[in-house]
Amino acid sequence: MSETKQQCNCKECIIRNLIFAHLKTTEFENICQQKAEKYYKKGQIVFEKGQPLDHLIYLKSGLVKYYHQNHDGKNSIITISVPYDAFPLLTIFHNNQVATYNMSVLEDSTLCFIPIELIRKLIFNNGEFAFDFIIKLIETSNKTIEHFVTLNNKNLRGRVAYFLLKLSDYVYFRDVFELPVSRKEIAEHIGMTTENVIRTLSEFRKEKIIKINGKEIEIIEKERLIKISQYG
Amino acid sequence: MSETKQQCNCKECIIRNLIFAHLKTTEFENICQQKAEKYYKKGQIVFEKGQPLDHLIYLKSGLVKYYHQNHDGKNSIITISVPYDAFPLLTIFHNNQVATYNMSVLEDSTLCFIPIELIRKLIFNNGEFAFDFIIKLIETSNKTIEHFVTLNNKNLRGRVAYFLLKLSDYVYFRDVFELPVSRKEIAEHIGMTTENVIRTLSEFRKEKIIKINGKEIEIIEKERLIKISQYG
C-alpha cells in the first residue's frame, strides 16, 4: 500500500514557510522527528468519513481531493488541493477528531503526517505559531466558501471555464496541462453532470477556445475563456 | 443610526462560554472595558466589502446575514447568523483586514465590537484561548462548507424544506415562527429565484405540510418536510 519513511530533511521543506515559520529550532526538530512521510499512489484513499483523524496530513508533492459522499453514492468534491495548501488545517480538531468527509489522491503523492497532539501543544505554547495557524485557517475557509458562492452564480459554460482557468492559474501555471481528474470528477467538483462537462469541453474545442487531446488541455484563447467564466 | 454604549456587564454574557471561557479575570475585564456595544435597526448595514475591519463583531441579540454582492447586483447570502454564533471569527485577520463581503442586520440587533488588536494579543499570550478560537473556527468553517455541499444536491423543494427545518431546529426551536427574511432573501440564501421560493412555499401549503400567514410559518407535517429535504 503506502510506504512509510521517517526522515528529517524538513529544514529545507517549504512547509516551514507555511505554518511553521515561527517555530523555535527545538520545536521544529521535534515535529521533524515525529512526523511520518508516506507515499500514495494515484487513486488511493487516505481517509474516509467516520474514520478517526489524529494527524495533520499535508501534501508535500502530488495532488489530492477532499470529497463528500452522498447517500445515493454521488460524490461532491469540496476542493482539489495542491502541495503546501492550507486546507488540511480544516480537517483536524473537528467532530471529535472523526473525519466528516473523504480524502484521496489524484496523482502519485507524498503526504506528511504530524500527530495532532504536537500541533495542539504548539498552539498552547507558541503564540506566534497559533496566530499563523489561525491566519491560514481563515484564509483557506474564505477561499473555499468563495468557491461555492462563485459557482452558484455561473451557468455550465461559466463553470467549466472557471475550472480550466483555476487549473491553469493556480495548479499548473501554464496554458497546456494534463487534466488530473476524470470528466466525472470535474462534474463532481463544479456541480454538473459528466455528459455536460464533456459537451461543454467539446463546444470550447469547436469554438477554438481550447484544444483537447485526451487528458491534455491547451488553452488557446484565454481572454475568451475569462469572459465566459466571468459572464456565466 | 446606531447607539454606542460602553458597558461592562460581560460577566454574565453567554459569549464567555463561546470563545472566552479560558480568559484570566484580568484579560476578561480588559476585553470588557474596551468593547463597544452597538444597537442596529433591522435593515442596517454593519460593514460592506472593501471596508476596513478592525473589530471582531459578534452578535449579542437579534439576527444578521453575511452576503456577497455579485457584479450584476444579485446577492448571495453566505450565512444567517444567530447570537453567539462563531461565524464572525471568519471575518477577521483576512485580506489585510478589509472585508470581502457584506454584513447587515435582519432583526433589530445588539452587536459587540472588540478591537482585533486585543484578540491578536490574546492569541499570542493565552494558548487556551488560541486553541478555543481555532476549534470554533474549524467548526464554523466546516459547517458553512457543508451548507453549500448540501444545497448542491437538492432540488428546489428540497432546498426550501431544508431551509425551513434549519430555521425551526437551529434558530427558533419551535414549529411556529416568523420568517426573519423576505422571500427574495430566502432565494438568495438557497440559490433559486424569488418566484420559485414562493411557488414552492405555496405548494407546501396546498399539500398541508405547512401553514402560511404572511411572514408566519407553521410546520404541520415535519416528517414529510424532513423526507422532502433528504430526498431532494
Place this chain on the structure above:
DNA sequence: CGCGGCTTTGATGTTCATCAAGTAAAGTGG
C-alpha cells in the same frame, strides 16, 4: 481477449428561470 469504466454524441423530457401582470403591503411626502 473480454470486461468494466471512461468518454462521446444525440434524442428526449424535466426542471427551473424568465417574463408578464396583478394584488397586497409598506414606506414617503404633502
Place this chain on the structure above:
DNA sequence: CCACTTTACTTGATGAACATCAAAGCCGCG
C-alpha cells in the same frame, strides 16, 4: 392622515437550460 410611490408577494404562461436516457467507441487491465 391620506394620496402616492415603491417594494414585496403571488400566479400563470413560456422558453431555455440542464439532467436523464440510450447507444456506441475507446482504453486499460486482469
